[in-house]
Amino acid sequence: MTRAAVEVRSLVVRAGHRWMLDIEHLRVDLGSVVALMGPNGAGKTTLLRACLGLARPARGSCTVLGVDVGGLHGPGLASLRRRIGYVPQLLPVRSELPLTVREVAAIGRTAHAGLFHALTGEDWRVVNGWLERLELTALADRAFSQVSGGEQRKAIIARAMAQDPELLLLDEPTANLDLGWRERIVDTVQSLHTQTRISVLLVCHELEVLPPACRKVILLEGGRVSASGSPETVFTTARVSQLYGAGLRAVHEGGRHAVVPGGSAHD
Amino acid sequence: MIDLVFWAPVMTGGALAGASSGVLGTFIVGMRIPFLGVCVAHAALAGAVFGGLAGLEGQQLLLPALAGAVLTALALGLLNPQRAHLDDNTVLSFLFSATMGLAFLGIGLYAIMGRSDNDVRSLLWGSLNFCRWRDVRLMLAASTALAIYVVLFFKELRAILFSRADAEASGIRATAVWTGFLILTAATLTVNFQTVGGLMIYSLICNPAAAAFQLTRGCGPVLALAAVFGAASGLGGFLIAAGTDLPSGAVIVLVSSALLGVAAMIGHRGRR
Numbered sequence: 086m087t088r089a090a091v092e093v094r095s096l097v098v099r100a101g102h103r104w105m106l107d108i109e110h111l112r113v114d115l116g117s118v119v120a121l122m123g124p125n126g127a128g129k130t131t132l133l134r135a136c137l138g139l140a141r142p143a144r145g146s147c148t149v150l151g152v153d154v155g156g157l158h159g160p161g162l163a164s165l166r167r168r169i170g171y172v173p174q175l176l177p178v179r180s181e182l183p184l185t186v187r188e189v190a191a192i193g194r195t196a197h198a199g200l201f202h203a204l205t206g207e208d209w210r211v212v213n214g215w216l217e218r219l220e221l222t223a224l225a226d227r228a229f230s231q232v233s234g235g236e237q238r239k240a241i242i243a244r245a246m247a248q249d250p251e252l253l254l255l256d257e258p259t260a261n262l263d264l265g266w267r268e269r270i271v272d273t274v275q276s277l278h279t280q281t282r283i284s285v286l287l288v289c290h291e292l293e294v295l296p297p298a299c300r301k302v303i304l305l306e307g308g309r310v311s312a313s314g315s316p317e318t319v320f321t322t323a324r325v326s327q328l329y330g331a332g333l334r335a336v337h338e339g340g341r342h343a344v345v346p347g348g349s350a351h352d
Numbered sequence: 353m354i355d356l357v358f359w360a361p362v363m364t365g366g367a368l369a370g371a372s373s374g375v376l377g378t379f380i381v382g383m384r385i386p387f388l389g390v391c392v393a394h395a396a397l398a399g400a401v402f403g404g405l406a407g408l409e410g411q412q413l414l415l416p417a418l419a420g421a422v423l424t425a426l427a428l429g430l431l432n433p434q435r436a437h438l439d440d441n442t443v444l445s446f447l448f449s450a451t452m453g454l455a456f457l458g459i460g461l462y463a464i465m466g467r468s469d470n471d472v473r474s475l476l477w478g479s480l481n482f483c484r485w486r487d488v489r490l491m492l493a494a495s496t497a498l499a500i501y502v503v504l505f506f507k508e509l510r511a512i513l514f515s516r517a518d519a520e521a522s523g524i525r526a527t528a529v530w531t532g533f534l535i536l537t538a539a540t541l542t543v544n545f546q547t548v549g550g551l552m553i554y555s556l557i558c559n560p561a562a563a564a565f566q567l568t569r570g571c572g573p574v575l576a577l578a579a580v581f582g583a584a585s586g587l588g589g590f591l592i593a594a595g596t597d598l599p600s601g602a603v604i605v606l607v608s609s610a611l612l613g614v615a616a617m618i619g620h621r622g623r624r
Contacts, residue, residue, distance in 0.1 A: 137521050166523035177515040181382050181565050183574035184514055192511040196523035204507060228569040229514075248522060 088115045088151070090252045090284035091136055095145035098128075098135055105131045105140070106308045118278050118285040118298040120316075123305035124328070129288040130174060132305070133254045136286070137171060138162045150251055167196045170245030174256040174288075176237050180230055186240045187225040190216055193247030215243040218280075219273060235266030242273060253277070255287045259294050271296050292320055297340030316342045354594045365483035365491055366586030366604065369544040370556050372495040374582025375502060376537050377561030378575045382513045385440050388428070389541060389557040391448040395424035396542040398451045401458030401472045405465075413472065414490075414546065421538035424451060429531030480590065480600050483547045491547065494540040501536050502575070505529050510571045548586075552601050556582055559608035566612075566619030581611050 091113040098106040106128045113119045121129045134140035135147045138154045147154045152165050170193070193215075194208040204212075216222050219239045224232050229240060238258055245253060255274065259267040275296035278285055287299065295302070295316055302319045304312040312319045322334040325344055336343045356363075373389075380388050399420020400413040408416060424447055431443060462469035502509060508529040511519040519526040545553055560581035564574045589604030596603075 139517075139521060163523040163525060166521060169521075171518070171521045173515075173518060173521070177518070179382070179384055181384065181562070182514065183378065183382060183565055183569055183571055184510065185570050188510060188571060189514060191507070192514060192519070192522065192524075195507045195511045195519075198507065200508070200525065200529075201504060226569075244522075 089113060089148065090115045090117070090150060091286060092148045093132070093135075093145070094148075096135065096147055097143045097145055098131055098140050099143045104143070104308060106135065108132070108145075108308075108310055111303060111310055111313075113284060113286050113301075115284050116282045117301060118274070118287065118296060119301045119303060120295050120299050121286060121288045121303050121305060122290065122292075123311075127305040128308040129305055130256055131308075133171070133256055133286065133288060136252075136254060137166060137169060163196065167248060168251045170248050170250035170253045170283075172238070172241050172245050172253070172255045172258050174260055176234075176241060178230055178237065182228070182230045184229050185226050186221055186229050186232060186236070187212065187216065189229045189240050190221075190225075190243040190247050193244040197248065211249070212243075212247050215246045219243050219246075233266075235262050235269060238262065238266075238270055239273065242270075242277075246277065251284065253283050253285045255285065255289075257288055257290065259289065259291075267294065270294075274298075292316065292335060292342040292344055295342050320344075354591075359590075359594065361485045361488045362480055362483045362600075363587055363590055365488045365547050366480055366590045366600075367583040368488065368491045368495050368586070369548045369553075370560065370582030370584070370586030370604075370608075371579040372491070372498055372540050372582070373544060373553060373556035374560035374564070374578035374580070375498060375575055376540060377557040377559075377582070378564065378571075378578045379509060379513055379533070380537075380557055381561040381565070382574075383440070383516075385444060386554070386558050387441060387444040387448055388537070389554050390551075391428075391444050391451065392421045392424055392538050392541045393545050393553050394448060394455055395451040396421040396538070396545055397472065398455040398458065399423075401455050401462075401469075404469070404472050405458055405461060411486075414542065417546070418539060418542045420451070421542045422535055425534035425538035426531065429527065429534040479549075480547055480604075487543075487547055490543045494536075494543045498536050498540050501533065505533070506571075509533060513571065548604070549601060552605055555605040555608050556585060559612045560585060563608075563612040563615035566615040567622075581608070581615075585611060 089112050093108050093111040096106055096108045097104055121132060123129055131140050135142060136149050138157055142155050149165060150168055157165060191204060191212045194204050194212060198204050198208055216225050219242060221239055221243060224236055229237060259270050271294060275298050277283060278298045300315055302316050303310055304319055317337045320335040325333050325335045332346055333344050334347060336345055380386055396417040400417040403413050403416025427447060459469050508524055511524050512526050512530050516526050516530060541553055561578040563581050564577035568574055568577055585604055585608035589607040590600050593600035593603035
């Protein structure tokens, strides 16, 4: 059996008296691209936070890259986090932020270099390499706060990839982007996976955001897994109608997926 | 013509306070927590007030002031804002009001006990014109410690400046590095505070850093320019005040504000 990048068993995560996640079993195979979908408040971001040890389980286990996150603290947790590239949903965009795009990408090498060590020439080569692959070289010395939302997303992806991660966690990487930028980000995720075979857990709301490499979707509802499988089997027209309302259907073509008007629950 | 030898410690102290506050301001303004300066200053004031009530006086008040500021810095650093579900500025507001309440309660107790509160009141406003080499040596020690810390942990502080939560998520020991930085911030502000006062500290933290943000980019260049602007505000403000016989604290604040205004205009033109 393929090794798991993420494996969750009987996981319960609570916030105060309210439970956020109650997952019997969930698995992301090493080297695969898996999408985590579901309505707002379903627990998608909480699951990513549990993978990073930022949300602690009340019971059960969350094993990431072969390590049980729940048992980790301090240096052990920091060591696991260095192996995970994380692209958060909300970006810190402040006009007072003095960092350039290159400096933001270089944050990905910071934990690798370790305390008391400056970034080496090799670290900067890795950073510049990712800026080039993501077509950000021309913007590298511009202030992060002054480039467009899509370029900021790509800079954060460059930061995550500069970590040389074994697992990439993407939390709504196309949020607030226009159609053109959304497609560029989808292409970026697809080419990252093609080039590096990295394991990707992608949180998104729209079927259109799934890259062709994504062959598994996990649907979360109310903190529980309600369906799991290929995009075609999970997003049948009946489920699309149930989730988003009647009169919509899912189209699956050439490895891409979309929801369009014109279906019925009986299709 | 001013007596440069007599006023040398005042000018050096003003420049040092400005430069170190400018460096601190790069992180404090960059993370949008400008209240940190006044919060730490009031914690130091509360410490000094209760130190005074316990019988300490003069230079001895620095120790309880430092204790108050460092305890507040530790509370800020070790509190995980995400776990507490509180914004940094909400935590700062709580600590600021608590330390200010304690400080003024203590000042009230001086009156009840029939004692003079001149020593602690002078901390609130500072006394730059009475800065002596002994004070400058303390300021130099704190500024040097701060500079060494910023150089040693530059890349970690740069990551925290971007986002403390993201830095933690990428395996950086953000809580430890940030707490260490806050303790040094407390120490630097406390020794600066007795010279330039709690109120002037606020403008020296915010204005030079904000001016540097307008004119350059990149963490290193902004840090350097903020330190230069801070030193220029402290030194330039004093020289103008000495030449015009105006109050030095007020002129230093106005010079730093003017620098920010000019930088904003130049920055705006550059971006057009």
